[in-house]
Amino acid sequence: MADPLHQFEIHKLIPLKLDGIDISFTNSSLFMVSAVLLTTVFLVGGMMRSQLIPGRWQSMTEITYSFVANLLDETVGLKGRQYFPFIFTIFMFILMGNLIGMLPYTFTFTSHIIVTFGLAVIAFGVATLIGFMRHGFHYFTLFVPKGAPVYMLPLIVPIEILSYLSRPISLSVRLFANMMAGHTMLKVFAGFTVALGIFGVAPLAVNTLLTAFEILVAVLQAYVFTILTCIYLQDSINLH
Amino acid sequence: MPQLDTSTFASQLFWLVICFLALYFILSYIALPKISKVLETREQTIEAKINKASLYREQAEDLLNEYEAILAKAREDAHLHYKSSASAISADVTLKQKDIIDKLSNRLHLAEQTLYRSRVEAGKEMGSIAEEIANLILDKLTGRSPRKKGA
Numbered sequence: 001m002a003d004p005l006h007q008f009e010i011h012k013l014i015p016l017k018l019d020g021i022d023i024s025f026t027n028s029s030l031f032m033v034s035a036v037l038l039t040t041v042f043l044v045g046g047m048m049r050s051q052l053i054p055g056r057w058q059s060m061t062e063i064t065y066s067f068v069a070n071l072l073d074e075t076v077g078l079k080g081r082q083y084f085p086f087i088f089t090i091f092m093f094i095l096m097g098n099l100i101g102m103l104p105y106t107f108t109f110t111s112h113i114i115v116t117f118g119l120a121v122i123a124f125g126v127a128t129l130i131g132f133m134r135h136g137f138h139y140f141t142l143f144v145p146k147g148a149p150v151y152m153l154p155l156i157v158p159i160e161i162l163s164y165l166s167r168p169i170s171l172s173v174r175l176f177a178n179m180m181a182g183h184t185m186l187k188v189f190a191g192f193t194v195a196l197g198i199f200g201v202a203p204l205a206v207n208t209l210l211t212a213f214e215i216l217v218a219v220l221q222a223y224v225f226t227i228l229t230c231i232y233l234q235d236s237i238n239l240h
Numbered sequence: 241m242p243q244l245d246t247s248t249f250a251s252q253l254f255w256l257v258i259c260f261l262a263l264y265f266i267l268s269y270i271a272l273p274k275i276s277k278v279l280e281t282r283e284q285t286i287e288a289k290i291n292k293a294s295l296y297r298e299q300a301e302d303l304l305n306e307y308e309a310i311l312a313k314a315r316e317d318a319h320l321h322y323k324s325s326a327s328a329i330s331a332d333v334t335l336k337q338k339d340i341i342d343k344l345s346n347r348l349h350l351a352e353q354t355l356y357r358s359r360v361e362a363g364k365e366m367g368s369i370a371e372e373i374a375n376l377i378l379d380k381l382t383g384r385s386p387r388k389k390g391a
Contacts (some may be wrong), residue, residue, distance in 0.1 A: 008242040010252070021250045028248075029255035036263045043271035050278045052285060058278075065275045085268035093263055109256075112242075114249045118256045180243065 002194075004187035008111055008180070027107045028115070035096035035109075043092075064092075068226065075230040079237050083130070087233070090123060091226040098179060098218030102211070110221075111179040113172060120172035123229040131236030142239055171228055178221050182214045 014025035046061030054062055068088045072080045080087075094110060101108025109115050131139040143160040144153065189210060192203035242248075378384070 005241060010242060010245070010248045016251075018254075021254075022247065023251045023254040025255070026248065026251055028252055029259075032255050032259040036259050036266070039263060040266050040271065043267070043275065047271070047274045047278060050274065052282055054278075061275060062279065065272070065279070085264060085272055088272065089260065089264045089267050092267070093260060109252075112252060114243070114252050115256050118253050119260070122257075122260060176243070 002187070002191055004184045004191065007107070007183060007187055010112075028109045028112065031097070031100055031107045031109050035093060035100055038100065039092045039096050071223075071227060072230055075227065076234045076237060080230070080233060083126075083233060086126060087226060087230060090119065090229055091222055094119065094175065094225050095219065095222035098222055099215070101179065101183065102215055102218060108179055108183055110175055111183055113176045116172040116176040116179075117168065118172075119175075119225070120168035123171065123225075124168040124232060127229065127232035127236045130233065131239075134237060135239060139236070139239070142235060167228075167232060171225065175221050175225055178217055182210075182217055186210055186214060 010026045010028055012024040012026050013030060016022075016024045043061055043064075046057040049055075050058060065088070068091050069084060072084055072087050076083075097108065097110040100106050101110065131142070135141075143157050143164065145156060145160065148156050186207060189203045189207040193200035193207065196203065
């Protein structure tokens with residue numbers, strides 16, 4: 001049976017080195033670039049012949065736009081408008097990465113912990129940066145919950161700091177684990193299908209359902225990542 | 241597990257940052273302004289049309305009110321007209337009636353006067369006739385001429 005983790009292997013396509021650090025263009029990079037291009041084509045192409053009454057493609061583009069815009073409006077409010085391109089980039093990049101990964105023979109770059117961690121650090125870092133830019137040192141009051149008794153503060157503040165710092169970890173592990181588990185499961189059932197011969201119909205049926213489920217997970221995880229980023233942004237803008 | 245192969249981390253992070261930044265700039269400078277412009281235009285168009293529709297509705301309501309006011313005024317005018325002509329006619333009728341009654345009663349009065357005068361005259365003549373007859377009878381019976389009155 002084929003190794004279900006084989007699909008996560010990284011191959012160098014164009015070896016590159018910068019200052020002794022390996023920055024080769026790999027299959028992972030290829031699909032990142034594909035995600036960027038596909039997103040651009042999807043968004044710009046849909047608006048090519050922009051009309052007052054949209055067609056199908058334009059509708060899809062606009063629905064995606066308003067979906068993320070509403071998400072941001074509901075969690076952060078009007079002050080969050082200026083960060084919309086950032087939130088939208090996060091959403092589209094993860095969504096495209098997840099959805100491209102659902103095609104056979106492709107590589108899912110969101111199934112690598114380092115990529116999701118990088119994304120989480122970008123989201124977390126930008127949110128923290130905005131918090132400090134808006135509130136300065138006052139931003140530290142985020143770690144002091146309102147209405148907490150003073151004698152509890154020595155306990156509460158470290159917990160708050162810890163939970164704050166663990167945000168990028170939980171954010172990245174959630175996406176990575178979901179994508180990796182789903183793709184591994186698909187591969188395992190595909191292996192069963194091949195191994196069982198005629199009886200492989202049963203795991204094939206399961207795989208069909210799993211594929212549908214994985215597409216749902218792909219969209220859902222992009223949504224979850226985005227809404228959590230919005231919530232962190234809301235913390236940094238409004239301080240609770 | 242390929243995910244834990246740290247030798248690929250640098251390359252993945254590098255390309256992640258490159259792609260993320262590229263997507264960010266493409267979206268914020270090319271794709272999103274276009275979409276937001278279209279959405280804004282649509283919103284404005286819809287709003288303008290709704291405003292126009294409500295304006296037309298207001299105008300229609302104004303026209304209806306005007307029409308109803310005119311109708312009510314016409315009704316009132318007609319009513320007034322009817323009232324005034326009815327009272328004029330009835331006044332005319334009363335006047336004419338009175339006139340006729342006056343004329344009739346005048347004529348009646350005249351007739352009554354004539355009748356009375358005739359009766360008085362007849363009464364007077366009756367006296368002289370009776371005297372004449374009495375004188376005649378006396379003359380015939382006595383052969384004497386009657387004593388003249390005042391004689």
